[in-house]
Amino acid sequence: MQDTIKQYDVVIVGGGLIGMALAAGLAKSPLSILLLEQNTVAAIAANILDLRTTGLARSSATIFQQMGLWEKIEPLVTAIEKLDISEQGGYGSARIDAREFEMAPVGYMAPNLDLIKVLSDHVQGLQNVSIQTPASLVALEKNAQGYLLQCQAAETELQVQAKLVVGADGARSKLRSLLGIESQHKEYGQSAIISNVQPEKEHQNCAYERFTEHGPLAILPIQEQHCALIWTHSSEQAAAHMALDDDAFLEALEQAFGRRLGRLKAVGKRVSYPLSMTHANTLTAPAAVLVGNAAQSVHPVAAQGFNLGLRDAQSLLVLLQKQNYQLEQLDELLKTYADSRVADREHVIKLTDGLTRMFATQFPAARALRGIGLRVLGALAPLQRVLLNRNSGMRYLNHWFDQ
Numbered sequence: 001m002q003d004t005i006k007q008y009d010v011v012i013v014g015g016g017l018i019g020m021a022l023a024a025g026l027a028k029s030p031l032s033i034l035l036l037e038q039n040t041v042a043a044i045a046a047n048i049l050d051l052r053t054t055g056l057a058r059s060s061a062t063i064f065q066q067m068g069l070w071e072k073i074e075p076l077v078t079a080i081e082k083l084d085i086s087e088q089g090g091y092g093s094a095r096i097d098a099r100e101f102e103m104a105p106v107g108y109m110a111p112n113l114d115l116i117k118v119l120s121d122h123v124q125g126l127q128n129v130s131i132q133t134p135a136s137l138v139a140l141e142k143n144a145q146g147y148l149l150q151c152q153a154a155e156t157e158l159q160v161q162a163k164l165v166v167g168a169d170g171a172r173s174k175l176r177s178l179l180g181i182e183s184q185h186k187e188y189g190q191s192a193i194i195s196n197v198q199p200e201k202e203h204q205n206c207a208y209e210r211f212t213e214h215g216p217l218a219i220l221p222i223q224e225q226h227c228a229l230i231w232t233h234s235s236e237q238a239a240a241h242m243a244l245d246d247d248a249f250l251e252a253l254e255q256a257f258g259r260r261l262g263r264l265k266a267v268g269k270r271v272s273y274p275l276s277m278t279h280a281n282t283l284t285a286p287a288a289v290l291v292g293n294a295a296q297s298v299h300p301v302a303a304q305g306f307n308l309g310l311r312d313a314q315s316l317l318v319l320l321q322k323q324n325y326q327l328e329q330l331d332e333l334l335k336t337y338a339d340s341r342v343a344d345r346e347h348v349i350k351l352t353d354g355l356t357r358m359f360a361t362q363f364p365a366a367r368a369l370r371g372i373g374l375r376v377l378g379a380l381a382p383l384q385r386v387l388l389n390r391n392s393g394m395r396y397l398n399h400w401f402d403q
């Protein structure tokens, strides 16, 4: 047991993308920060997330610009300029060219490994941020100064004191449960198969979203004319598709996706990822706050989870900056934070859950309605503009560092 207790202004539990982004955003603050991560940075980089490519909304690009990180991220991303939304076996489809609305790019595809590397390299060089890894939060105790956190670090136990503790520790947040914050959980009984594919034709920076008989299928533009694949299936179908050899898998994929990009010539390593939704009933407790997946983890159908989590982090950063990083009046700040996140969370939770349910039903009437909906979307420019605007996440951004 370590006998000296280190004191920090802020302890961030969880060094995933959102925890690291929050630490990066606090770089210019006078606060002392500890980032606690149960895995080593090398292990984070080597885990299942490797294969994932995250769709960054314009809100995320703006936040990274404001953090001074965009110039490092931009060379690694692929811009999305067009959207192609269709349903397998249905007549409706919508093709939206964001350049016609002067709203291109609508977003960017960023390989997770690259994002993790940029963020972790940056955070490791920050004067006011200490990183403790591998160290896992195991218990905490409220006291007059904030919280005393008990952590398991390699072979020793560690105690740290925080004025403010931030839970960025993912969907199964330990901090959330230690604080007694209840959450709603829903299993979709679905898994996403993630991989990369090489199409015959150039992707031309178009993102394809297709609702197939198994579930939503996204084929998204990435570097060197490859595409990232996210294909949602029922858990049984996902297992069956994972068991196929590459040729049979590509055949099944082509059958569902069609030949919009010509033949699909090759597929990379496949990983299957079970899908669920969890959202915390409240985002705060005295001197404690949740961000990212710890606050809400949503179905990836609309590529919103990271973007929403980054806006959580940004909102917290704005509020801390607005009160000159004084941590004495946290109650008011935390209430404002929770209030500021209501509309954005509700929008994304309803959107992702609604899309998942709407496109899961294969009844003929439902299919016909979806077809009409897609055709209307394909024909109506004002509706397309609304969709692009909503997807950008910009309406939920706070102004920051510019007041």
Ligand SMILES: Cc1cc2nc3c(=O)[nH]c(=O)nc-3n(C[C@H](O)[C@H](O)[C@H](O)COP(=O)(O)OP(=O)(O)OC[C@H]3O[C@@H](n4cnc5c(N)ncnc54)[C@H](O)[C@@H]3O)c2cc1C
Residues within 6 Å of the ligand: 013, 014, 015, 016, 017, 018, 019, 036, 037, 038, 039, 044, 052, 053, 054, 055, 056, 135, 136, 137, 138, 168, 169, 170, 171, 173, 174, 175, 192, 194, 230, 273, 291, 292, 293, 294, 297, 300, 303, 304, 305, 306, 307, 308, 309
């Ligand atoms: C298939 C799929 C595709 C997706 N695609 C997109 C997309 O295109 N766009 C998008 O916006 N979002 C997407 N998402 C969602 C996005 O990946 C997540 O919302 C985001 O990565 C969450 O980051 P986080 O840092 O909050 O949580 P996590 O990535 O879960 O990180 C939590 C961290 O906390 C650490 N931790 C946990 N417990 C402890 C503890 N007790 N002590 C210390 N550390 C702890 C963990 O080791 C981990 O490093 C997708 C998700 C899936 C499943």
